[in-house]
Amino acid sequence: MVFQTLIGTDPAKAAQWLLDGECVAIPTETVYGLAANALNAAAVVRIFEIKNRPAFDPLIVHVSGLEQAERYAASLPAPLRTLAERFWPGPLTILVPKRDLIPDLVTSGLPQVALRAPAHPVTQALLRALHFPLAAPSANPFGYISPTTAQHVYDQLQNKIPYILDGGPCKVGVESTIVGYEKQETVIYRLGGLELETIEQIAGPVRLDIRQNSHPAAPGMLTTHYAPRKPLYLVEDDRWPATAAQKTGILTFQAKTGLPGHALHIVLSETGDLAEAAQQLFAALRTLDQNAGIDVILAEPCPDKGLGRAINDRLRRAAIPVAK
Ligand code: TXA
Ligand code: MG
Numbered sequence: 001m002v003f004q005t006l007i008g009t010d011p012a013k014a015a016q017w018l019l020d021g022e023c024v025a026i027p028t029e030t031v032y033g034l035a036a037n038a039l040n041a042a043a044v045v046r047i048f049e050i051k052n053r054p055a056f057d058p059l060i061v062h063v064s065g066l067e068q069a070e071r072y073a074a075s076l077p078a079p080l081r082t083l084a085e086r087f088w089p090g091p092l093t094i095l096v097p098k099r100d101l102i103p104d105l106v107t108s109g110l111p112q113v114a115l116r117a118p119a120h121p122v123t124q125a126l127l128r129a130l131h132f133p134l135a136a137p138s139a140n141p142f143g144y145i146s147p148t149t150a151q152h153v154y155d156q157l158q159n160k161i162p163y164i165l166d167g168g169p170c171k172v173g174v175e176s177t178i179v180g181y182e183k184q185e186t187v188i189y190r191l192g193g194l195e196l197e198t199i200e201q202i203a204g205p206v207r208l209d210i211r212q213n214s215h216p217a218a219p220g221m222l223t224t225h226y227a228p229r230k231p232l233y234l235v236e237d238d239r240w241p242a243t244a245a246q247k248t249g250i251l252t253f254q255a256k257t258g259l260p261g262h263a264l265h266i267v268l269s270e271t272g273d274l275a276e277a278a279q280q281l282f283a284a285l286r287t288l289d290q291n292a293g294i295d296v297i298l299a300e301p302c303p304d305k306g307l308g309r310a311i312n313d314r315l316r317r318a319a320i321p322v323a324k
Helices: 011-019 041-051 068-071 076-087 119-131 150-157 196-203 274-290 307-318
Strands: 006-010 025-026 034-036 059-062 091-095 112-116 164-165 177-182 183-190 232-234 246-252 264-267 296-299
Touching: 006 041, 006 150, 011 025, 011 034, 011 119, 011 164, 011 232, 025 119, 025 150, 034 059, 034 296, 041 232, 041 246, 059 150, 068 076, 068 183, 076 177, 076 183, 119 164, 150 164, 150 274, 177 232, 183 196, 246 274, 274 307
Parallel strands: 006 164, 025 164, 059 112, 091 177, 232 296, 246 264, 246 296
Antiparallel strands: 025 034, 091 112, 177 183
């Protein structure tokens, strides 16, 4: 299907397309989502087609809050309920047993569904107005950098969707933290916009089980994720090359490096603020990826705490592994 894609700020237009079984892009505080009626399998199929996403990669289901979550979860383990009470709406996704009315396609056949109540006021209002929840992965082609503005969505999905609901630049800038509960333990499966330290203050110690691939039945099928098209190398422990050998773009957290000869240098936060760095990360990667004067990207990890963990996770997934 070919659409004349509109960017607009009218939630009623987005709602109408969703009621018609189409997909639209919606703003959230983390990244833009590509949304469809989660209870309509035909609409959900369109998400996979538009994104070119493999069917084994399940989708997050967006709800307005706990009350709606209870309609789609067969049960809510107490620790996850506590986290949702404390941090919803916000960048927290919980993995819970699903009810039958969530199509198997949404969870790629898994018995659990990922639920999240996003904090963006426009999307909150949209979710409250609809009588169904919204399945929504990030609104980018599979494997590419997630979009944090309506324009990012347009650049890649124009003509594929009828409407992009513009809610301004995303405030958090990295995807939600995915949390589950297994064998009496709170487990983080994806580091994201809600810091591990903040979760531990409420839930106690958590176990990290960061997966390259969400589907346990399909190990190793995803190599890179969140990746620019140009090769990106991580510069660990300040081991910068002596000079920039090629047309090099540089991404650093706070410091200006001395590496001479580079084409463009983006600093994520001059004041060393991890929240600002997270908010800037994906737009910066896009800028470097699209700059015609750059062949190679060199990126420095952030301090490995708070939101820095999520930033570094995304950079590592984007990077080309270097032989040690
Ligand atoms: O912040 C976010 O979470 C954004 C916005 C749009 O809400 N969404 C997002 O969706 O990042 P996506 O599709 O790019 O990532 C969803 C990931 C899947 O790749 C998988 O790792 C995990 O969530 N996931 C979803 N459903 C799952 C399930 N039933 N079991 C295990 N993992 C699941
Ligand atoms: Mg994604």
